[in-house]
Amino acid sequence: MMFGVTILGNNSALPAYDRHPTAQAITLHEQVFLIDCGEGTQMQLARYKVKRGRINHIFISHLHGDHYFGLIGLITSMGLLGREQDLHIYGPPPLLQIIELQLDVASTTLPFQLIFHGLEQEGLILDHPKFSVECFSTMHRIPCFGFIIREKKKPRKINRDAAVAANIPAVYYERLKNGDDYETRDGQVIKNETVTYPNTPGRSYAFSADTIYDPAIAEKTKGVNMLYHETTYLKDLEERAAARFHSTTVQAATIAKNAGVQQLLIGHFSSKYETLDAFLTEAQSVFPNTQLAMEGTTYLI
Amino acid sequence: MMFGVTILGNNSALPAYDRHPTAQAITLHEQVFLIDCGEGTQMQLARYKVKRGRINHIFISHLHGDHYFGLIGLITSMGLLGREQDLHIYGPPPLLQIIELQLDVASTTLPFQLIFHGLEQEGLILDHPKFSVECFSTMHRIPCFGFIIREKKKPRKINRDAAVAANIPAVYYERLKNGDDYETRDGQVIKNETVTYPNTPGRSYAFSADTIYDPAIAEKTKGVNMLYHETTYLKDLEERAAARFHSTTVQAATIAKNAGVQQLLIGHFSSKYETLDAFLTEAQSVFPNTQLAMEGTTYLI
Numbered sequence: 001m002m003f004g005v006t007i008l009g010n011n012s013a014l015p016a017y018d019r020h021p022t023a024q025a026i027t028l029h030e031q032v033f034l035i036d037c038g039e040g041t042q043m044q045l046a047r048y049k050v051k052r053g054r055i056n057h058i059f060i061s062h063l064h065g066d067h068y069f070g071l072i073g074l075i076t077s078m079g080l081l082g083r084e085q086d087l088h089i090y091g092p093p094p095l096l097q098i099i100e101l102q103l104d105v106a107s108t109t110l111p112f113q114l115i116f117h118g119l120e121q122e123g124l125i126l127d128h129p130k131f132s133v134e135c136f137s138t139m140h141r142i143p144c145f146g147f148i149i150r151e152k153k154k155p156r157k158i159n160r161d162a163a164v165a166a167n168i169p170a171v172y173y174e175r176l177k178n179g180d181d182y183e184t185r186d187g188q189v190i191k192n193e194t195v196t197y198p199n200t201p202g203r204s205y206a207f208s209a210d211t212i213y214d215p216a217i218a219e220k221t222k223g224v225n226m227l228y229h230e231t232t233y234l235k236d237l238e239e240r241a242a243a244r245f246h247s248t249t250v251q252a253a254t255i256a257k258n259a260g261v262q263q264l265l266i267g268h269f270s271s272k273y274e275t276l277d278a279f280l281t282e283a284q285s286v287f288p289n290t291q292l293a294m295e296g297t298t299y300l301i
Numbered sequence: 302m303m304f305g306v307t308i309l310g311n312n313s314a315l316p317a318y319d320r321h322p323t324a325q326a327i328t329l330h331e332q333v334f335l336i337d338c339g340e341g342t343q344m345q346l347a348r349y350k351v352k353r354g355r356i357n358h359i360f361i362s363h364l365h366g367d368h369y370f371g372l373i374g375l376i377t378s379m380g381l382l383g384r385e386q387d388l389h390i391y392g393p394p395p396l397l398q399i400i401e402l403q404l405d406v407a408s409t410t411l412p413f414q415l416i417f418h419g420l421e422q423e424g425l426i427l428d429h430p431k432f433s434v435e436c437f438s439t440m441h442r443i444p445c446f447g448f449i450i451r452e453k454k455k456p457r458k459i460n461r462d463a464a465v466a467a468n469i470p471a472v473y474y475e476r477l478k479n480g481d482d483y484e485t486r487d488g489q490v491i492k493n494e495t496v497t498y499p500n501t502p503g504r505s506y507a508f509s510a511d512t513i514y515d516p517a518i519a520e521k522t523k524g525v526n527m528l529y530h531e532t533t534y535l536k537d538l539e540e541r542a543a544a545r546f547h548s549t550t551v552q553a554a555t556i557a558k559n560a561g562v563q564q565l566l567i568g569h570f571s572s573k574y575e576t577l578d579a580f581l582t583e584a585q586s587v588f589p590n591t592q593l594a595m596e597g598t599t600y601l602i
Contacts, residue, residue: 013378015347039341043316043341077316105399106365142407
């Protein structure tokens with residue numbers, strides 16, 4: 001099953017060099033999650049053929065404009081296109097007021113239910129049979145949250161021949177899928193792994209949002225398959241990064257290394273940089289399995 | 302002196318076929334006026350090399366998102382780029398609340414003065430030695446204003462040889478430039494046109510904004526050099542246009558004809574149309590001097 005992140009915007013603050021403000025579409029099975037929604041995101045979704053009808057959950061990390069100014073346009077376009085299914089939006093509480101005010105002055109009534117979830121503390125924010133989403137705080141100028149999307153661990157697969165040979169009744173197969181052992185009438189224990197095949201473990205993606213270098217993020221994102229971490233600046237501008245509550249290449253890569261993740265994706269590049277090669281080489285010097293978040297590219301998790 | 306309108310967005314409601322929501326940059330001498338500011342306008346300004354530093358006056362016709370969702374992004378980008386000169390914004394009063402709320406949640410303090418002018422009734426809204434701007438009501442679902450930018454009539458030029466021959470003292474030349482006649486000591490009147498050359502009359506541009514077909518607009522825009530009028534639909538969808546408070550090609554062209562303008566520019570095309578040829582032929586059948594508002598093109602007034 002597909003689990004991947006499509007980059008819709010990889011730039012910080014100002015649009016530049018045809019790079020757009022932050023937005024990512026995460027495809028997990030049939031769902032598309034949108035994380036952040038900078039100005040022009042609805043055009044980027046069309047450009048990269050991400051189906052907006054599949055977006056049911058939108059996560060906004062914080063209320064700097066380059067992370068949410070495209071949200072109201074996307075919502076109203078969904079309404080104009082006749083969307084009917086519920087739309088869940090997760091973000092800092094004042095976001096609801098901003099949305100409602102703009103719908104109100106336009107006398108717009110959406111044809112679908114907009115369900116707003118205000119983010120105020122770390123924890124589980126979405127629990128679904130197939131996946132979960134948690135949020136965690138990052139250290140920025142204003143309240144800011146990262147997100148971890150976890151695919152749930154899948155059930156084990158039955159080894160039919162072995163299960164039949166062991167005389168396990170079919171009614172018990174659901175419990176086998178969940179990993180239970182089977183005990184026969186005469187007290188013999190048939191170990192689960194002798195009658196089932198393991199399935200792939202659930203994968204996970206962490207989006208770390210805007211942040212100053214904060215070692216706690218390595219703890220919060222420990223062991224995820226892929227970590228996205230902002231790298232607004234190259235390493236020589238570490239002081240400027242700190243002053244503006246942003247991170248450098250080496251800092252992002254250090255977090256990835258300490259978190260023990262498999263892959264690092266870096267983005268949120270400052271508009272001062274026309275080319276991005278140095279971001280990759282600097283980050284890879286600390287964490288080799290790093291990729292640049294390039295717009296229009298989908299990174300598999 | 303240059304007086305022209307550069308189209309940054311010519312589409313209605315939803316972006317489609319690489320057409321963007323409404324925005325126009327009007328260059329008049331050294332000024333750039335921005336009329337409407339749909340999502341992505343700051344990117345369109347960059348794409349078509351319109352200098353945002355020259356924009357000191359922004360006019361927002363009404364609070365449907367396709368006419369202003371790009372404003373907050375443009376304003377904050379101007380701030381990030383260190384703009385210092387005043388910025389005047391003219392629009393429906395709730396727009397100020399929308400701007401202030403979004404600056405507030407981001408803890409943003411702009412490095413320039415934002416001077417807001419709430420539009421509540423028709424009339425003169427900007428008076429400058431070289432130009433003036435008026436607003437007028439159009440008939441839409443919510444309060445909506447069109448704008449007329451008028452270059453002021455320039456002073457006449459002195460015909461020096463004739464003025465000297467007529468013994469008119471140089472101190473009187475300023476009054477000659479304004480069109481006054483001169484009376485000699487012995488009561489003889491020297492007609493202004495015998496000692497001055499006429500100068501080109503001031504040009505004018507009217508932006509009619511979203512509107513149902515409203516014959517009053519022909520009166521309000523009487524005799525302007527160029528009229529921009531919305532044509533959301535082709536003529537066969539006149540009923541749908543009326544139901545949605547929009548206009549058709551033939552209706553826009555009828556307004557232009559009745560207003561006696563020199564040129565008609567049409568735009569705000571519905572996203573249902575992939576090609577636009579029929580808009581031009583239908584409008585030209587009523588008003589031949591019609592042009593399609595195409596993004597990236599500058600139309601001279």
